Amino acid sequence: MRHTIYAIFFLLFCTPLMAQTAKDLSNQDYPYLEKLYLHLHQNPELSFYETNTAKRLAEELRQIGFQVTENFGGTGVVGILKNGPGPTVLIRADMDALPVVEETGKAYASKVTTKDEAGNTVGVMHACGHDVHMSVWTGAARTLAKMKSKWSGTLIMVGQPAEERSGGAKAMLKEGLYSKFPKPDYALAIHVSPTLAAGRIGYRKEYTLANVDFMDITVYGQGGHGAYPHTTIDPIVLSARIITTLQTIVSRETSPLEPAVVTVGAIHGGAKGNVIPNEVHLQLTMRSYSDQVRKNTIEKIGRICRGEAIAAGLPESKFPKLTMRPEETPSTYNDPALTERVVNHFKTTFGPAQIQEVEPSMAGEDFALFGRTEEKVPIFLFWLGTQEASMAEKAAKGDIQLPSLHSSLFCPVPEPTLKTGVAAMAEAALHLFKK
Missing domain, CATH: 3.40.630.10 (Zn peptidases)
Known part of the structure; x- marks a missing residue:
């Protein structure tokens, strides 16, 4: 009991x-x-x-x-x-x-x-x-x-x-x-x-x-008729060269032991197949862990854009414009x-x-x-x-x-x-x- x-x-x-x-x-x-x-x-x-x-x-x-x-x-x-x-x-x-x-x-x-x-x-x-x-x-x-x-x-x-x-x-x-x-x-x-x-x-x-950073790039050129490309500076071709070269930031300019990603997620330019436009707009994200890699990536993007613009024969007044969006995340x-x-x-x-x-x-x-x-x-x-x-x-x-x-x-x-x-x-x- x-x-x-x-x-x-x-x-x-x-x-x-x-x-x-x-x-x-x-x-x-x-x-x-x-x-x-x-x-x-x-x-x-x-x-x-x-x-x-x-x-x-x-x-x-x-x-x-x-x-x-x-x-x-x-x-x-x-x-x-x-x-x-x-x-x-x-x-x-x-x-x-x-x-x-x-x-x-x-x-x-x-x-x-x-x-x-x-x-x-x-x-x-x-x-x-x-x-x-x-x-x-x-x-x-x-x-x-x-x-x-x-x-x-x-x-x-x-x-x-x-x-x-x-x-x-x-x-x-x-x-x-x-x-x-x-x-x-x-x-x-x-x-x-x-x-x-x-x-x-x-x-x-x-x-x-x-780290996640957003960047807009305006790539300038000198537009004209698609039949006379020699009279233009094609911003679409210039954008293609920039996009390709940006990938070398990760593969050739960042230590393999440091994670980094550069993504061009959007490209807008032109309105007709036989017209070379005056400008193209790119939207990018950059991702990394260390603050130094983040800083270096942003600086290298600027250098590549300037270098490709010079190679295309553009004057400094028409170098690509880089704008960081205020949506960054550390x-x-x-x-x-x-x-x-x-x-x-x-x-x-x-x-x-x-x-x-x-x-x-x-x-x-x-x-x-x-x-x-x-x-x-x-x-x-x-x-x-x-x-x-x-x-x-x-x-x-x-x-x-x-x-x-x-x-x-x-x-x-x-x-x-x-x-x-x-x-x-x-x-x-x-x-x-x-x-």
Whole structure:
């Protein structure tokens, strides 16, 4: 009889206390977070226009006791939860979607269309997984609010606009994110992976994402009739020579040990097959990890454009015009000590088999800026698997090609993606709040 009483007492009182781990709470919260995810997925908004999305995230934070500031750095949201003395941990999620028509065929697929800034009607889709990021962000906030007895410090939740246009982080930092709110000791973020199996966590020390720079080049010439090319200086031929020579920056002027990419993604010039135009327009992206390679690449592009213009016989007044776009993103450098600390905790909490070291990516992420201010805040961005396990396995073997991020076919698996993301982000914060 005494044993039966002890067993009943244990089930009624001890088990609930033991269950209050981040993993258990994320599992319990999943129905709520799945509904939130579906809502965000079906109601995407473009960069700098995340008005309704930001309102929803602000309301989510208010409901669980955060002090919330809206419209910070545009549509940005900042939530503060003070819970005694201790470290300050910042968790960031990006809110914007892409001008992509969703073609996943899912019943909950986005059907949103809108006008872009050029007046064109475009579809809108969370093709980069920011709906997952926001749902995980909300779940982590809810979990940490429920576990206040387990940590001490200050939690900052940042809903950031315009990651896809590389302007949101810059705008929030410029408005005083680190001066008007507590300065973080650590900053955390996730990014979905289209190739990792759902339930897995990926990481990379040091450089994990690249410098990304955008450049426009106007190539001038002297137009005329296609029948008399000797009376012209053909900017199309000159552009072709420039495009070809630009590739030698990577293959012959950059160390093979230093990653770099130069891509000419657009070329526009001419209107008729028998008319040589006066100018051609090129659009480029340059990608690298180190700031020195970035600087050298930009300088070499200028040198090549000038040199080819001289070779074509153009006067200096008609040398190509190079314009850098204000959409640059610096490389994301995961602080080695912070990365090792959190990853070791992940391996202890989730098991080593669930944690995977991944290759660095040449994509860009403006979360990098959170670690590049004069405050030198250590940052860590980790990857969250979203793919069906069987599909991820086939892709790893090279049997299939999975849709990439920004694809109209990109389709995360909500479960266990959200559960894993919430538990991982909450565990990372709990671990960092320890003295």
